[in-house]
Amino acid sequence: MSSESSKKRKPKVIRTDGAPQEGKRGKGDADQDGRYYSEEGEVDVRDPIKDYELYRDTCQELQRLMAEIQELKSRGIKDNAAEIDERRIPSSGHFLLMSKLHLLSFRVCLLEGGDRASSPAVLLLQAKQKVDAYHLQLQNLLYEVMHLQKEITKCLEFKSKHEEIELVSLEEFYREAPPEISRPAITLSEPHQQTLARLDWELEQRKRLAEKYKECLTSKEKILKEIEVKKEYLSSLQPRLNSIMQASLPVQEYLFMPFDQAHKQYETARHLPPPLYVLFVQASAYGQACDKKLVVAIEGSVEEAKALYKPPEDSQDDESDSDAEEEQTTKRRRPTLGVQLDDKRKEMLKRHPLSVTIDLKCKDDNVLHLTFYYLMNLNVMTVKAKVTTAVEMTTAISAGDLLSPDSLLNCLYPGDHGRRTPNPANQFQFDKVGIQTLSDYVTELGHPYVWVQKLGGLHFPKDQPQHTVTANNSLSASHMELTVKLLRSRLQSRLALHKQFASLEHGVVPVSSECQHLFPAKVVSRLVKWAAIPYEDYAELPYTKDVIEAGLAEDTHLYYMALIERGTAKLQAAVVVNPGYSTLPPVFSLCLNWKGERNSSNDDNIRAMESEVNVNYKELWGPKPGYQLLTNQLQRLCMVLDVYLETEPHDTSVEGPKEFPQEKMCLRLVRGPMRLKPFKFNYPQGFFSHR
Template sequence: MSTDPLKKRKTKVIRGDGGTPETKRIRGDADQDVRVYNEEVELEGRDTEQDYILYKSTCEAVAKLMAEIQDLKASGAKEGSMEVEERRRRGSVQFIALKKLNRMAHMRLKKARDQTHEAKQRVDVLHLQLQNLLYEVLHLQKEIGKCLEFRSQHEEIELVSVDEFFQEAPAEISRPHLTKEDPHQLTLARLDWELEQRKRLAEQYKSSLCTKEKILKGIEMKKEYLNSLQPGLQAIMQASLPVQEYLSMPFERVQKQAEVARHLPPPLYVLLVQASAYGQACDTNLSVSISGDVDEAKALSRPPEDSQDDESDSDAEEEQQNTKRRRATVGVQLDDKRKEMLKRHPLSLCIELNCKDASTVHLDIERVFGAYGSILHLFFYYLMNLNILTVKVKVSASADLSGAISAGELLNPESLLNCLYASDHGQETPNPANRYQFDKVGIVSFADYVAELGHPYVWVQSLGGLHFSSDSPQVEGPHSSLSASHMESTMKLLRGRLQARLALHKQFSSLEHSIVPVSNECQHLFPAKVVSRLAHWTMMSYEEFVELSFVQHVMKAGLVRNTDLFFMATVERGTARLQAAVVLNPRYPEITPLFSLSLLWKGERSGRTDDNLRAMESEVNVFRSELQGPRPGLQLLTNQMQRLCVCLDVYLETESQVCDGSEGPREFPREKMCLRTARGPNRLKPFKYNHPQGFFSHR
């Protein structure tokens, strides 16, 4: 079958990027009509909302056709039936519509992105232009600021005031007719006047230098003349040494000491000056001397630059040796740091207090008690890194002090100066800053180093002008006024402490031999005959004292401290034995010794169970003014012991009459005259002795 020559020409449809189809004629193919479909053109005329509605309706139509096809198949329709195929064709048309809508959506998205990108580029261009403008503004502002802050060099020159300028400057420089109207011309004129003045001052300076050279030459000539006199003066001083010693005018020794004193640390220097001044003015038996390594002290006071230049070679050698050594352990490093922190200044101060200055009234007393002619040596040291002073003590007695066993602790250097002032034990450093220094090197307590370094008493710091009060801020450097205010009182306390301890030492020697020494000045305080006698006098420790049953009330009252001295005295008469526990404060005789009594006779009695024993304790402890004797009261302890013996006689001689009213047992015959043997509901005995009548009465 032949083809029909009149068959229709085929039409070719070409789709562009989008839009409606367009018909074009392709060159070389005259038989075909070409249609170009441009969806972008169509996209511009379509509405988004309408496409969205069309999309929803198309989706609903597809869903409906699918449901109908499913129903047809469920009802038994065949696969290729007309109803099913019809619905398939309609569904395919709907899918084609969906694809078109999808393309439209992508094209809209691409177009929106392109438009956004173009707008962003325009914004970036504008932002860049804005930044450029802001940078230009900032640059202009900086340039303006530099211009405003510009200072000419002439502004640093201190010119005379305008009024002074017009008064002093000549008319050819000041030019008032011009400068008063023009500030610039005024400034130039003032600068010209300043230049003229400086030229004049420079000439004066040159002339002054010439004068200075002439004066220096004259000074050098006089120095040479004075140096030529030095050998002659030294020869005269050497020749006058015997005369100085004979007249007690040691100029040579004082001069040498003054040269060494320049190398003392400030606290020791203040102590030296104040102690020397006090000795010259008030106490001729006080002497001060300096000891130690002067060369080492000079090295410490030398500036760091000089020492560094002198020891550079030795330091280099030490560094080479140290590199060869083993690395030190942590413990060794801490020990080295502790030694460095506790290092003392190479120079120390020694103050000697001589007790041979007793007055004529008390001279015999001090000779009796061994204080006359004894010397107290005080050695003061300065701990450089801790900024505190320490002291060690030594006693040079004029008599032999080895007789009394119980007096072993009286002159112990570790406790001799304890509590010179109240609560000043000298075991801890008074400088609060030292606590933080100790924490760095592992020092728990300064008390562990007191035996080696000395005691840092607060009064020692005051003598050196150091003050560490927490109430007021610490002021740098020692103060001479602080040292001067404490010097006299402290020296009196030191001399009094030595006299009291030497007196106690002599008294203890007698008490250990059962002898209660009573001086002639105190004989009137006691009757002529005292029958009770001291049997034993021994020293005991704080632990032994605490274990006694009849002293517990004293412990509870807080009247005893572990720094006190403790003794046990036993007084006997017949079968009666009285035990007295004695607490001796370091500040004796300022603080009265404390007696606690226990009587072993017809049972055991104490001051807590017997009112008369408590009255005996009062007689011994309370009435200090009657028992202290001549000042400073060095016989207080022995007078207390003698009164204790007298009170025991009264107690025993009157006890039988209180009990049964008889004349008393033969063991204790009544030898004391008493007005009344007992009084009051407590039946207290008459312990007060009345001189010169010689009888006992109640208080």
């Protein structure tokens, strides 16, 4: 290989002073003169300031070359490749120079002794070691501070056992503790000694209480032994009492003192719900004290009542039978939504298994049977009524609703129809299961009258928020007497009407001997028809609108039609009988068919006839309690119809005698511009006059 080719392969290097060299030599490479290159020697010879300036100039030159290369590349011209190569070669030399300067700057770190220890790298290393030492000291101090803070917190949060003890107050301590324990001369000035003294006093007290506790235990054991002896005596006494009670049954029956039966009833009463229990107790007490004809009893299944309050027992056979039950349930069809709602309704309207019955006996041996139920989920009471008569009564067609269980007790108190639940909370329960109103179920469940709730001690205020309603004995007791009187009066009035209707349907108006003086000896007009009518037919009559608008006719009242005749004259009377008869009088609306249709709207005398029976009804009450009011009103209608017809002027254009000759003695036939007739009967004179 020739020398020319060897010269081409030798790379050019840049000298440290910026001049290019023929080749790069290593640490121990020799130059042409036979001398070796040494980096340690070069470090000693070089000037740091000049190396810094050379490093700075090299960086600036390299930055300039890189900017030019970037600009040439950004142009994207192919002819610029040669120019880029021309700038790339010196850039590489500058990189090598920077590398060497960087190596020489850190070479001094490997040297020892002499002035090299003051080089920047060594100074930097020493400073870093000093910072690390200070940082380690700081961490040690912070750890000690954290440890001390934890100890302080632990000491501050320390709670002694004596703090959990509730010590007596200082006043009580110094008042009751003996001086050898309290030591007021020392403890008043030293809180620590005071606390120790209080703890000593607490210990002394507890020792005394422990001794007292032992004495109480001994006394307790003694008393328990006495109780066991008495229990044995009582357990042996019960069979003897049962035998005595069994032997005394004939005596009880003979003396009408059923103690055994009463005892059984009170045992059964323990399983009644609170409202029925209050009703049973108060009704029994009232019967014993004030009304011997009131009989109270309990009906129903006691076993079912006991089962309601028993917790469900865990059955061990459930696991063994679970597979068979699962197979059966999978085979069954899933109940539809309608079936589920029906089940929910039945569950909501469920009655308690036990009920309370009250029998009210009247003087004529007629009995009103009342059965009271309790709806457990609705928290209301209901009642069903039934009447038993002493003798078989004549069946009257118009008397069908008088003793009906659905209407017998309507409006016992004003406005109490018994169709809606008195508990406002029930409406929210009804909405969940699709019940519109309770009136659809009263035939089966009974009527939830307000007075029934009060007899059971239940009160549901409408102007106050609903809380849990509990049975109140005082509320039941305050309403018991009045309610029993109203019930007995209702039964007697309905039975009296029942008898009267049987006569009225046969055209006979029964007038008792006590009421004969209210009417003249001869009454020509007679009742020919008496029949019950529905409310709808009554409302359609043109001459009853005033009564309906006045609120005197409701769908809970009883409606009848009476027809009174005399010759060609026919008087129709639409009668409204209030459920509270005879305290509230019947209301009559009249229409006379004679020479046209006459009623209160076109004839003042018809209005006066209505006033005779509707306004002046107190004259017709008769003997108390006034159950003959209705028949007396009908008899007065017959009387005033006679007066009306007999005082009418005779039509001279018609030949023949007068159709209604005057048989009643009247002072004046008519009076005033309204030409009113004398409808008032004066007894004992026997003449008619104006009011």
